[in-house]
Amino acid sequence: MSMMSFFNPMQKAVDGIVNAAKPRLLTYEAEGSDDEKSRFYTGHPHVPSDSSGVTLGHGYDLSQRTPDEVKNDLSQIGMSRDKIALYVQAADAKKTGDNARRFIAEKKLGADTLTLPQRGTLFNIIYEKMEKDAGRFYSSWVSINPAIRAIIVDLRFRGDLTADSRRLIQDSVQNNNLKGLLETMSKKSNWPKVPPDRVTRRIDFLQDQVGMSAKLNFKA
Secondary structure (H helix, E strand, O other), X not given: OOHHHHHOOOOOEEOOOEEOHHHXXXXXXXXXXXXXXXXXXXXXXXXXXXXOEOEXXXXXXXXXXXXXXXXXXXXXXXXXXXXXXXXXXXXHHOOEHHHXXXXXXXXXXXXXXOXXXXXXXXXXXXXXXXXXXXXXXXXXXXXXXXXXXXXXXXXXXXXXXXXXXXXXXXXXXXXXXXXXXXHHHHOHHHOOOOOHHHHHHHHHHXXXXXXXXXXXXXXX
């Protein structure tokens, strides 16, 4: 089954350029892998970095969620009450880095497995929360090009949507300028604290969207 199927019903075309599922894949794929052989596999609880907490699936960081939020979200993916109680503890303790890794070991959570549908659903839950939070900075959020919104949400998801970064992308966002945003994202000195892989993924995504937009304009 394709990962895209877990983003239904967001399969419809938006503005003839991208659909609502494809932009989510930018963040989904950047936050880990569904390949069990990958060191970035997201099927088990993990701690992606020393600043991360216990993380489930693609970027669901328990240290960034409230206990009530975790209880509600994990209930939606069909997790047992006993397991939810353990993950609520992780959210309450806000453990990160080695402390989070010790928590996984002490609670014997390392062998827990989230199915692909569970990971997809959990990702959609957190993505929509991040999207809502990112949108509060823009009064015309719904009129912004979907590909540009995808970059903004990805910035928010990783914690890169700061006052400085919002200033950097402001003109491109206001003018729905994909090429302008691509130029801003491509200047790596603008993103000194962002992992090179994440910067590259954003650039590749925008290059793809600029190319698709140009093709549509040519046909028109």
